[in-house]
Amino acid sequence: MARRTIAVLALTVVLAAAACTPAPRLVETPVTSPVTDQVDTREVVVGVSSVAGGYNPHQITDQSAITTALANLVLPSVFRSGPDGIPRLDRTVMSSATVTSYDPYTVTYRIRSDASWSDTAPVAAEDFVYLWQQVTDSPGAIDAAGYRLISDINARDAGKVVEVVFAQPYPGWRSLFTNLLPAHLLKDAPGGWDGALQTNFPATAGPYAVKALDTDRGEIVLERSDRYWEEPPVLDRIVLRRADQSGIVDALDAGHDQLALARMDAVGVDLVGELSPAVPTRTVPRPSVSTLVIRPDRPQLTELLVRQAIVALLDRDQLVTAGTGTGPAAALRADAQVLAPSLPGYRSTVPTAAGTATPARHDPALAEQLLTQAGYTRASSGWVRDGQPLDIVVGAAEEREPARRIAEDVRRQLVAAGIATEVLTLPADELYGQLSDTGGNTGDANTLDLAVISQPVGGDQATTLATNFGCAASGEDGQRSAANPLGFCDPAIQPTMDAALSGALSVTDALAAVEPILWRAAVSVPLFQEAETLAVRPEVSNVSLGPPLVGPFAGATAWRRAAG
Incomplete structure (x- = not known):
């Protein structure tokens, strides 16, 4: 603006003097500024579908690609999945972990003396104790069946030697104590376990630390941790940036994103495939299966015939299409x-x-x-029994768009079949709170008849079976009750699951016996394994799919970016 003002004044003077002086020779000198096109090769930006919290990798509520990515980069684990999916001791954290007694069954863990949290507190036995107690007591925890077998944890050598005692043999013990949490900060934190890692990480113990986490802007900045005791990662920063599908494609095209790990439908995958230079895509399966839960503890669904009728009314092909958009997960x-x-x-x-x-x-x-056998008759208003209509409430987490689409399609199909159906979308913590019989924040527990959830899978198969479908002892009388979001507990099959946990029965034989019973019970309708699309621009190298169900961030310490 100053230059324009000076130019106008100069022109005015020239015009005023033009009548008595010869016209001056005007020479136009362009004004230039240095232009730099340097690329920060120490930073990689990753396009993602969401950065929403929470970030507790042990809670079903918080499961997402972002939670998995952050856990891999900022939290310590005793074992991590190898390329073949078999757990391998993480020697950046542990010196050893072995079974040291069979009576009682005891596993002794030795933590590296230099393994510490970002606030300098040591990674120690109290972190094991905290995780054990919280997972055991939480109805919405992943792999809880394994932690419930622990009877005691003892510590030696200033907490760097941890002795975990089990009530019975447990061959799947290597699946425990992944993603340890900082007990010294969380055990007395406001909100307790449910509030842990809801908005951020109070301390980290990995190659990266969380520099900024802004869910409103949709951005998480990870910086190389100065307190990491092992070999530092190649990159200084990894930035996770939220955008919708078209925004991620545009950012990849312009080079603003160098990677993407995002939920895409068939259209999005095709658009990435048209980019030039070529940006290869691969499917990254997640450790979760999109599942429709039919609650047997709801008054209208206690009868097997009614639950089986609902299953028969649903066109699963349509539900899969609604949830995947015919993308890679299909x-x-x-x-x-x-x-x-x-x-x-x-x-x-x-x-x-x-x-x-x-x-x-x-x-x-x-x-x-089946509905007729259950005593229902088809009236103009729908299916009715004893003057009461059969009406259903379907729940879905409001943060998870695929789950909402599936729930709406369930409603459409059931309404067309004469069953009055309503869809209720809730924050994920409230949804799983109701399913876990905690009531969430709604003040009215167990109002949901059906729900679309992400059922955890992977890890130790016997543990997954017992956690997702098993019972838990309730009270000193030894009575069994449901300990899963399905609200399902069948004491007849519990001994089979217990035998698989202890190794007395092979997982193959246990699944052969239990799977037909679970299908007949009509409490769980699996739809598809959830998945993201990984897209990598050519200037980034050393990016792989990662170990099964873990994903590419497991190898992020080796990522490199060229100036290209």
């Missing part, structure tokens, strides 16, 4: 209750007998037969 259709499609040993366990209500067969005629 190829990961789930036809088993425990194993996910991407895992070794997976096969379909869906019953095929005629006249059986299974998700593999959309059978409205069978559904009508």
Whole structure:
């Protein structure tokens, strides 16, 4: 603006003097500023679909690609999955971990003396104790069945030697104590376990630390941790930046994002495939299966015939399409209750007998037969019994768009079949609070009849089976009660699951016995394994899919970026 003002004044003077002086020779000198096009090769920006919290990797509520990524980079683990999916001791944290006694069954862990949190507190036995106690007491915790087998934890050598005593043999013990949390900061934190890591990490113990976490702006900045005791990562910073599908494609095209790990439908994958230079894409299966839960503890759904009728009314092909948008996850259709499609040993366990209500067969005629047997009649207003209509409430987490789409399609299908249905979207913590019989913040527990959830899978298979479908002892009388979001507990199959946990029965034999019973119970309708699309621009190297169900961030310390 100053230059324009000077130019106008100068021109005015020239014009005023023009009548008595010769016109001066005007020479136009362009004004230039130095232009730099330097690339920060120490930073990589990753486009993601969401950065929303919480970030507790042990809570079903918080499961997401972001939670998994952050846990890999900022939290310590005793074991981590190798490229073949087999747990391997993480020697950046541990010196050793071995079974040191069989009576009682005891595992002794030795933590490296230099392993510490970012506030200089040591990684120690109290972190093991805190995780054990919280997971055991939380109805919404992942792999809780394994932690429930622990009877005591003892510490030696200033907490750097940890002796974990189990009530019975537990071959799956290597699946425990991943993603340790800073007990010294969290045990007395406001909000307790449910509030832990809701908005940030109070301390970290990994190659990266959280420099900034802004959910409003949709950005998380990770910086190389100065307090990390092992070899530092190659990159100084990793930035996770939220955008919708089209925004991520545009950012990849312009080079503003060098990577993307995002939820994409078929259109998004095709758009990335059209970019030039080429940006390869790969599918990254997640450790979760999108599942429709049919609660057997709800008054209208206690009867098996009614639950089976609902299963027969649903067209699962349509639900899968609604949830995946025919994107990469559509190829990961789930036809088993425990194993996910991407895992070794997976096969379909869906019953095929005629006249059986299974998700593999959309059978409205069978559904009508089952409802009639249950005492319902079809009236102009829908299905009615004893003057009361059959009406259903379907829940979905408001933060998870695929779950909302599935819930709406469930409503559409059931309404078309004569069942009054309402969709209720809740924050994830409230949704899982209701499913876990904690009441969440709604003040009215167990109002949901059906729900679309992300069912955890992977890890030790016997532990997954017992956690997702098993019972837990309630009270000193030894009575069993549901300890899972399904609200399901079958004491008849609990001994089979317990035997698999202890190694007395192979997981293969346990699944062969239990899977048909779970299908017949009509409490869980698996749909598809959730997945993200990984896209990598050519200037970034050393990015792989990562270990099964862990993902590419497991190898982020080796990522490199060229100036390209």
